[in-house]
Amino acid sequence: MEILVCVKRVPDTSENEIELNREGNDIERDDLVYSVNEWDNYAVEEAIQIVDKVGGSVTVVTVGDEEDEEVLRREMAMGANNGLLLADDAFQGSDGRGIATILKAAVEKGNYDLILTGALADGGEAQIGGMLAAMLDVPFASVVNSIAVLDGNKLKVGREIEGGNQEMSEIELPCVLSIQTGINEPRYVGIRGIRKVASVEIPSMGAADLGLDASAVGSAGARVRRMDYFVPEIGDGAEMLEGSTDEIIEKLIEMLKAKGGLK
Amino acid sequence: MEPVLASPASYDLFGFIPLWLFSLIIPVVGVSAFVYIVVRRSAPLVRAQPDPRLNRIPERVGRVVKLWLGQYRHPRYRTAGVIHIFLFAGFLILSFQSISMVLMGIKEGYHLPGFSGWVGAVYDVVKSYAATWVLAAVVVAAVRRVVFKPARYGVPARYGGKPHTFEALLVLFLIATLMITESLYEASYAAAEMNAGGHAGFIAPLTLVWAFSHLLEGTTTASLQGLHVGSYFIHDLTFFFFLCFLPMGKHFHVVTSLFNVFFMRLDTGTVKPVRHGVSDEQLDDLDRFGVKYFEDFTWKHLLDFYTCVDCGRCSDNCPANAVGRPLSPRFISIKGRDYAFKHYPLSGEIYKGKELIGTVYDEDEIWSCTTCGACEQECPVTIEYIDKIVDLRRGMVDEGMVPQSLQKPLGSLEKRGNPWGKLEKKRADWAVKDKEFAGKTRVKLLDKGDEAETLYFVDSISSYDDRMQKIAQATAVILDTAGVDFGILGSMEKDSGHEARRFGEEMLFQTLRDENREAITESGVKQIVTADPHAYNALVHDYGDLPPVKHISRVILEAIRAGRIHLNGSDGDGKVYTYHDPCYLGRHNQLYDEPRAILDAIPDLNRVEMARCRDRSFCCGGGGLMLFYEPEEEERMGVMRVRMAAEAGANVIVTACPFCLVNIEDAIKVAGLEGQMEAIDLSELVVTRMEGVAEPEPEEKEAAA
Numbered sequence: 001m002e003i004l005v006c007v008k009r010v011p012d013t014s015e016n017e018i019e020l021n022r023e024g025n026d027i028e029r030d031d032l033v034y035s036v037n038e039w040d041n042y043a044v045e046e047a048i049q050i051v052d053k054v055g056g057s058v059t060v061v062t063v064g065d066e067e068d069e070e071v072l073r074r075e076m077a078m079g080a081n082n083g084l085l086l087a088d089d090a091f092q093g094s095d096g097r098g099i100a101t102i103l104k105a106a107v108e109k110g111n112y113d114l115i116l117t118g119a120l121a122d123g124g125e126a127q128i129g130g131m132l133a134a135m136l137d138v139p140f141a142s143v144v145n146s147i148a149v150l151d152g153n154k155l156k157v158g159r160e161i162e163g164g165n166q167e168m169s170e171i172e173l174p175c176v177l178s179i180q181t182g183i184n185e186p187r188y189v190g191i192r193g194i195r196k197v198a199s200v201e202i203p204s205m206g207a208a209d210l211g212l213d214a215s216a217v218g219s220a221g222a223r224v225r226r227m228d229y230f231v232p233e234i235g236d237g238a239e240m241l242e243g244s245t246d247e248i249i250e251k252l253i254e255m256l257k258a259k260g261g262l263k
Numbered sequence: 264m265e266p267v268l269a270s271p272a273s274y275d276l277f278g279f280i281p282l283w284l285f286s287l288i289i290p291v292v293g294v295s296a297f298v299y300i301v302v303r304r305s306a307p308l309v310r311a312q313p314d315p316r317l318n319r320i321p322e323r324v325g326r327v328v329k330l331w332l333g334q335y336r337h338p339r340y341r342t343a344g345v346i347h348i349f350l351f352a353g354f355l356i357l358s359f360q361s362i363s364m365v366l367m368g369i370k371e372g373y374h375l376p377g378f379s380g381w382v383g384a385v386y387d388v389v390k391s392y393a394a395t396w397v398l399a400a401v402v403v404a405a406v407r408r409v410v411f412k413p414a415r416y417g418v419p420a421r422y423g424g425k426p427h428t429f430e431a432l433l434v435l436f437l438i439a440t441l442m443i444t445e446s447l448y449e450a451s452y453a454a455a456e457m458n459a460g461g462h463a464g465f466i467a468p469l470t471l472v473w474a475f476s477h478l479l480e481g482t483t484t485a486s487l488q489g490l491h492v493g494s495y496f497i498h499d500l501t502f503f504f505f506l507c508f509l510p511m512g513k514h515f516h517v518v519t520s521l522f523n524v525f526f527m528r529l530d531t532g533t534v535k536p537v538r539h540g541v542s543d544e545q546l547d548d549l550d551r552f553g554v555k556y557f558e559d560f561t562w563k564h565l566l567d568f569y570t571c572v573d574c575g576r577c578s579d580n581c582p583a584n585a586v587g588r589p590l591s592p593r594f595i596s597i598k599g600r601d602y603a604f605k606h607y608p609l610s611g612e613i614y615k616g617k618e619l620i621g622t623v624y625d626e627d628e629i630w631s632c633t634t635c636g637a638c639e640q641e642c643p644v645t646i647e648y649i650d651k652i653v654d655l656r657r658g659m660v661d662e663g664m665v666p667q668s669l670q671k672p673l674g675s676l677e678k679r680g681n682p683w684g685k686l687e688k689k690r691a692d693w694a695v696k697d698k699e700f701a702g703k704t705r706v707k708l709l710d711k712g713d714e715a716e717t718l719y720f721v722d723s724i725s726s727y728d729d730r731m732q733k734i735a736q737a738t739a740v741i742l743d744t745a746g747v748d749f750g751i752l753g754s755m756e757k758d759s760g761h762e763a764r765r766f767g768e769e770m771l772f773q774t775l776r777d778e779n780r781e782a783i784t785e786s787g788v789k790q791i792v793t794a795d796p797h798a799y800n801a802l803v804h805d806y807g808d809l810p811p812v813k814h815i816s817r818v819i820l821e822a823i824r825a826g827r828i829h830l831n832g833s834d835g836d837g838k839v840y841t842y843h844d845p846c847y848l849g850r851h852n853q854l855y856d857e858p859r860a861i862l863d864a865i866p867d868l869n870r871v872e873m874a875r876c877r878d879r880s881f882c883c884g885g886g887g888l889m890l891f892y893e894p895e896e897e898e899r900m901g902v903m904r905v906r907m908a909a910e911a912g913a914n915v916i917v918t919a920c921p922f923c924l925v926n927i928e929d930a931i932k933v934a935g936l937e938g939q940m941e942a943i944d945l946s947e948l949v950v951t952r953m954e955g956v957a958e959p960e961p962e963e964k965e966a967a968a
Contacts, residue, residue: 012678017686031686033678078663187663188670191677191770195547 039118077193088206093219100131129178286368293503314561353397415575450475527645532851553657571596577638587897590631633885656767680757707750715750745822762887796847832866841913844880845920886922901930
């Protein structure tokens with residue numbers, strides 16, 4: 001099975017103290033460290049496991065610039081066979097639809113049976129997978145937490161449903177799936193592994209290579225623009241529970257039950 | 264005087280079969296079989312990885328004299344140890360007798376060279392007593408095995424559940440047979456002499472020979488002749504059967520322990536290189552990293568497996584085993600040995616096994632080890648565990664088999680140089696941002712252009728953890744008071760990488776080491792001080808090419824002795840203190856006395872020792888990355904440790920390691936002993952005792968520095 005996994009390099013929220021920049025339209029990026037978007041990492045692990053079982057190859061793709069190559073290498077150190085960097089000045093400032101357009105063009109240059117994305121990334125939009133599927137006119141399943149390969153070009157996929165329920169579906173290939181964390185336990189990528197792929201040539205494609213009109217992507221083609229970005233004031237929503245320890249525990253359990261945290 | 268009985272060498276069975284023929288065939292067959300078995304057993308060692316151990320010969324001879332010949336570690340378990348010393352001494356003494364008996368059956372009246380005159384006479388007396396005490400020791404050992412069943416010999420269900428009693432008893436039976444037949448052989452002759460009215464020579468009183476010769480008094484000479492020859496051949500057969508049986512199980516140690524001790528790891532605190540003979544630069548090109556297959560172990564580590572006596576002392580002292588983690592060092596060895604026996608059979612094809620993880624060892628088993636070193640400290644035959652565990656982890660890391668709980672901190676170490684992923688620029692916050700502290704104690708920042716004689720290497724936990732920053736501050740106050748001109752690397756300091764290395768991420772460790780080494784060299788400091796035993800161990804044993812490194816306890820003690828630090832008394836605070844030895848200060852670096860001397864320098868301080876102290880200290884739960892690991896366990900090590908302190912009657916646990924303090928403070932809460940038990944770092948305690956003591960005048964300070 002030929003699998004394409006779309007990955008993104010994101011600021012690592014657990015390793016950073018996020019502060020707003022002076023203009024107030026973005027976060028301060030000087031002291032940031034980056035890593036692969038967590039959901040994407042699960043997607044790559046899943047792709048590797050599928051290929052281990054049924055054969056084929058895994059290609060990881062990202063839209064960005066040379067700095068983003070690092071995440072492709074990390075995923076290749078993990079076990080992905082090929083990397084593909086989609087880089088062009090014209091891609092700068094793309095909105096979700098723009099990114100999906102670029103990815104669609106890349107998908108059409110290859111011959112993939114299955115396309116995986118993370119369920120969402122740092123922006124929290126969770127839109128690329130769905131848009132990409134629509135543009136490619138292939139079926140789509142979101143927040144997938146299990147995949148089994150069936151005979152006859154089909155997959156059985158599990159999806160996480162509100163309230164902790166589980167749905168199982170059959171889906172035809174080719175398709176796009178957006179992957180939920182917890183679908184597997186991604187393997188560790190050691191420094192030795194990264195060094196091993198450090199000198200592997202990663203092909204890069206620009207708008208012309210992909211046959212894209214520069215005005216359809218990037219800030220020129222964007223139809224969504226960010227207007228503001230800020231940390232909301234912390235409200236005084238905290239509720240202090242009072243009483244003896246037993247009473248507090250009882251109240252807490254009641255509240256957790258009421259909010260669906262306990263069953 | 265004419266011989267009263269025909270010797271085995273001159274006796275003809277049924278009057279025409281010369282028995283010397285058998286006395287010749289038995290050893291020839293026995294020795295050939297033994298050599299064959301040993302050659303087959305050596306096959307995996309030949310295929311294993313290199314491990315140069317022929318250095319520092321005088322030291323190695325010294326270890327053999329102390330640990331092998333002197334049985335130094337045995338009495339740590341009093342009963343078993345004393346029994347073993349008797350058996351071992353008996354074996355050594357009787358080995359000469361056994362060899363001469365074998366030859367006596369071929370050549371009548373044979374004596375080993377030098378054993379004919381008075382030496383032989385003295386030896387006969389000594390060996391008669393030896394045979395007697397060996398038999399007595401065998402009886403006591405058998406009774407212990409069968410009646411008292413010490414728990415450490417048990418085999419938990421996880422490892423098959425079948426106790427290894429049969430092998431133990433069989434061997435005891437063989438030894439008893441050897442002692443009895445050897446004595447009967449001599450006693451029958453002595454009795455025949457008495458029958459003949461002749462003088463029986465000197466028989467050492469109260470020995471087996473003495474007892475048997477009295478029992479045999481009055482037996483016909485013909486029967487004695489049968490007994491004499493019969494006991495000889497039973498002895499001969501048993502001896503060679505035993506010899507060939509040794510390499511079949513744990514009694515292989517009789518042969519291998521001498522070599523295992525000679526080739527032992529001489530240093531503590533170290534970790535073996537990934538592959539001997541492969542430089543750091545070549546590591547990227549290795550196609551196999553660490554231990555994945557059995558043959559990836561070094562030959563010495565395989566010899567360890569053969570040498571394991573299955574005595575259970577390692578596991579009895581293993582904190583991971585004590586809290587129910589799925590690790591028992593004893594079975595690391597026994598499973599390794601069983602693998603060797605199975606895949607390298609005595610006859611037939613040698614075959615390659617599967618990867619060890621998932622078949623012989625489990626991931627959780629290998630991650631459970633805190634590398635505290637209690638097992639190695641205890642092992643009477645100097646089996647190594649830490650290097651094996653680290654090598655197996657290296658193999659797992661290379662395959663990506665790392666628990667999710669450890670992936671995050673490893674990633675943060677790579678990106679930020681500390682396992683919490685905190686910002687590099689905040690590494691010196693404890694020294695600068697706390698205004699009250701900074702107002703009193705100035706800490707030079709070597710990354711900001713300051714210069715100092717001494718580097719205080721803080722390491723990650725004391726730099727970033729709110730609670731442990733107090734240790735860093737106390738250390739700085741002490742250095743300042745002692746008149747040490749010191750500074751810190753601040754944002755240039757990276758985690759020492761001590762645990763990164765011990766968790767198998769060698770390349771990450773090397774990156775951190777190189778960055779730290781460069782920063783230290785550039786800072787131009789003349790010496791290094793640290794309060795973190797893990798950092799201390801890394802700087803001393805893992806780094807190399809550094810200025811001299813001291814742990815703060817040594818600095819404090821020197822300052823007290825030089826009169827630069829004065830401590831006021833505890834004035835009957837009613838507290839009872841106990842000192843918990845951190846593994847990487849005590850067992851790995853032998854700093855046992857300094858912290859105790861400091862405590863004892865505080866007037867009126869009431870200090871008690873826990874039952875487990877010094878080199879038998881019990882790990883608090885492990886430091887560095889072990890703080891992030893989520894083990895399967897029934898209880899926390901720290902909780903057990905806190906209870907040990909309570910049993911000793913203490914209500915203050917003093918330690919000298921930030922990780923110990925984290926674990927013990929948590930454990931006090933978990934054990935529900937808040938208010939009854941407290942934990943404090945040695946540096947913090949010293950600082951509280953310095954308060955109110957007049958500081959030396961500035962001139963004195965300079966003079967002292």
